[in-house]
Every structure is written in C-alpha cells, then in structure tokens.
Amino acid sequence: MQLETYISDLLYRYDCVTIPEFGAFLTQRLSAKIHESTHTFYPPKKALSFNEQLQQNDGLLANYIAEVEKIPYTTALIKVSKQVKSIKSLLAEGETIQLENIGELVLNADEKTQFSPSNSINYLTDAFGLSHFTSSDVNREIYKETVEAIEDVTPIVLTPEKRSNRNWLKYAAAAVLFLGVGGFVATAYYNNSIESHNQLAQEEANEQLDAKVQEATFVISNPLPAATLSLEKQSGNYHIVAGAFRVEANSERKVKQLRDKGFKARKIGMNRYGLHEVVYASFETREDAQRELYKVRREHNRDAWLLIKKLD
Structure with a gap:
C-alpha cells in the first residue's frame, strides 16, 4: 500500500491529515511573495509541516483508503497500522523515509521525528498551474539634467514671421463664406428630394403588402419533422x-x-x-x-x- 499517495490526495482538501499512532501532516496557507535579492516571484501555497504529538485517529485516512480500495474500515485501519510499524522500524535503524510529493522523515539525536517538506508540489488548489519566475531589474533613466544642460548651451528663441500684405485674406474669407452658403442650400434641396422619394416608395410597399395578406391562405404542407433528443449516458469508474x-x-x-x-x-x-x-x-x-x-x-x-x- 502506497500510504503517501492517499495522504497526498487528502492534503489537497484538508489542512490536517492524521496517521494514527504516528503523527499528523499539517498545511498552512502562505501568501505570494517576492525575494528581494533574486527578484523571484513565488505564488501562494500551502506550507507543509509535521506534528508528532497528533496521533489520535480521526477516521479520515482510514475511511478514504476503505472507499478507494473497497475494503472494510477495520481492514483499512489494520493496513495503516502495519505501515506505521514498518516506518517506525526503519526510522529506528537510522533510515530516511522518503514520502513522494510530501517530504523526508528521519530521527534526530533526541529520538524525535524530523520532517523536511518537499517543494515539488503545491497543495493549494487556488494556485494550480502557477509557478515561480524571475524578473530582471527595471532601469529607469533620467534625462532631465541632460535637457537642462543643452538648454543652457543652446537657448531656443521663437521669432514670429513678418507679413507685408494681408489683403488676400479678405478675398479668401469671402470665397469661403460664398461656398458655405451654396453648399448648405444644395444639401437642403437634396435631403428634401430623398425624403419625398422614400415616403412614396414606403406607401406603395404597404399597399402591396396589404393586398398579399388579404389573398393569402395559410396551409402548412410540409410540417417540421419530430425532434429527436439524444442523451449522453454517463459511464466510467x-x-x-x-x-x-x-x-x-x-x-x-x-x-x-x-x-x-x-x-x-x-x-x-x-x-x-x-x-x-x-x-x-x-x-x-x-x-x-x-x-x-x-x-x-x-x-x-x-x-x-x-x-x-x-x-x-
């Protein structure tokens, strides 16, 4: 039995997964952060830890194993107990227990279980698909001092252009006024003509439509075929x-x-x-x-x- 597989599945949904007579794996949500020196952006995640004091069976792990393997609850509890005894025996011999996607367990000098979490997986479902990335420094250049130095050396002077004769402006203004009045009169005449033509066409179309409606006989000679509804049958284990x-x-x-x-x-x-x-x-x-x-x-x-x- 791959105990770490079941523990890993439960850590996505619960903040505490207890292994009876051994300890509990706990998760704590951490916000996204930025490493100042490396400029690395890290997404939010669940930090994983281990508490050896929490050994009381809450039924969560055994119930899940019983459902997945289709075995009685008591049988699942016995299988967990055998796995725990094997893990404790290996730890007592100085072995390091590798739990895939969870971390490493080892006994320290004080005969206490020491846990090193794995960073290969993020159990926070809200951050699914997100990974860390590194961004380069943003260099902001300041040009203000350079511009001020150029202005001191080469000042910008605006000199208005002189005009000797402005009589032609009077004739141009008169021409523009004449063209504007003529254009307005022509536009008004054209719009009135278009509106009269559209009104006559609309009245003629309405008369033809009334005649067709009075002569029409509504017979459905080709009714629509009956609708066929196909339901998708759910399947799979x-x-x-x-x-x-x-x-x-x-x-x-x-x-x-x-x-x-x-x-x-x-x-x-x-x-x-x-x-x-x-x-x-x-x-x-x-x-x-x-x-x-x-x-x-x-x-x-x-x-x-x-x-x-x-x-x-």
Missing part, C-alpha cells in the same frame, strides 16, 4: 463526488442545482453507510477525472474529491 445525503430528496435537489450550473451531475446510488451519493460527473480514465477535479476545486467546491467505484 472515476467519479468526482459533490456530496452524500441521508435524505434522498436532498440528493435529487443537489443534482438539479449542479445541472443548472452546467455539470453532468447524477446520483450513483447508496454507499456502505446508507448515504445517497451525488457526483459532478463520471470519467473513463483517472487522468480525465483528475483534470476535472482540479477545475471543480478551483472554481466551485474545494471539498470535492475523487471516488473510484465500479457501478452495476
């Missing part, structure tokens, strides 16, 4: 769970709400606890389901989770 409900009417109401939002929601039956399960959609492959799960967590419900279940 990978389901994105929206919730489980004790009352069936509540599950049907949840399905309607999700379908109104564009999801291919449906009920997939009752689980081992007698709850009616509602899913956003079902998929044939784990990759497609995981891709849609990230989208649902980011845009709709951060508590949605993946269920692997073969339906009858």
